[in-house]
Amino acid sequence: MPDLLPPSFDWFPLLLSLKVAAVATLLALVFGTALGWLFARVQFPGSSVLEAALMLPLVLPPTVIGYGILVALGRRSAVGGWLREHLDYTIIFSWHGAVVASALVALPLVLKSASAAFAGVDRTMEAAARTLRQSPWSVFVRVTLPLAWPGILAGTLLAYARAMGEFGASLMVAGSIPHQTQTLSMAIYDAVQAGQNDAALVLVVVTSVISIAVLVASNRFFSLR
């Protein structure tokens, strides 16, 4: 690389990857925290089976996730057919598909750490808050969540990293449409397949630099606490 970046460098895949990973992580954070609390605090029949099912994306190959989304949300499915019929919307070949795929694979990471964090919260603190006439919601927001927060945040950072690197399931669901659904990992895949090694190298370097920056920033954040 004579110049730092070639003048024709296409920023779109990088920006799309950041956007997809951000939205997917937000979804994983909300649902992961809620489910993590549920599994840590509430015993209901089948809870361990449900938790195991939600952890599946961590174990299964991404192609299985991609196939699952195609079957569940594709045009021939009940949900996909309804969306297409009534809203003229389809998740396949849109960047929303990549968000769903990334959120599914990122969810277990938030869920597991949130569940462990909630389980580790000292229940006597919550009891003390209740004696001060705090509502259950107030106890959760002002006592439980702040105490569990470091664990949840650590899981969320892992989830972001995982969402950023998502490839297989996103490719199957969103396709690799340049300037529409082509994320960074897909751009690298396409460049290597087409023998454009220089373009691939530039993308790999850019990805690595950004990933290192995110990891360093998160380490700083945690050591400052």
Place this chain on the structure above:
Amino acid sequence: MRKFLIAGLMVALPLAAAAQQLTVSAAASLTDAFKEIGQKFEAAKSGVTVRYNFAASGVLIQQITQGAPVDVFASADQETMTRGVDQKLIDADTRRDFAANVLVLIAPAQGGPELRSLADLSRPDVKRIALGKIETVPVGRYTKQSLEAANLWTPLQPKFVQADSVRQVLDYVARGEVEAGFVYRTDAALMADKVKIALPAGGHAPVTYPVAVVSESRQKALAKAFVDYLRSPPAQDVLARFGFAKP
């Protein structure tokens, strides 16, 4: 101890048998016909196993460039094969055309749009059109030539979904995720219950399949035998049955 010896032998035996293994990298559209031809070739030459690697021709030549251990390369277009010859990856004197095909426009059989001309692709009810990636998939390049000849390439751009191989285009149409796609006639015939052929695309270079021995092959005699076998009557019968034309 004996158990370990037997286990060791069971691991080592397939390696010994692999001495007469022929690796053929072939265009995705040849998948079904080549699997059958491979069985016939194995029956004709005892002790030989044919191992296939199917993908888009552009991906296959890229793998050969990176040193993949391949003996025979069969491409879905002349351009990719010529690129291999230019890079000295292919023995040019073994190159032969062995089949031909037709580019067709297809739509989902159930609920797909009625397409009577290429210009119908501009209609608003055609939202997505699947085609092979221009860089690596020959069917994508044929499609581009065809649409350029009809002055539709630029206006249709926003509707394109580029697929990794012709078989992925076929899958997208069969699943109804796109309203139209460009594949070879032989691919459409494999899913006649799920996709319908609207019309032959036309306006592109003839679709002919060249095959050749890879320069780095360590068993060139066997590779040459496979190349020659493709033009023999038994192999040509199989190709004809799958809908391929003679070159």
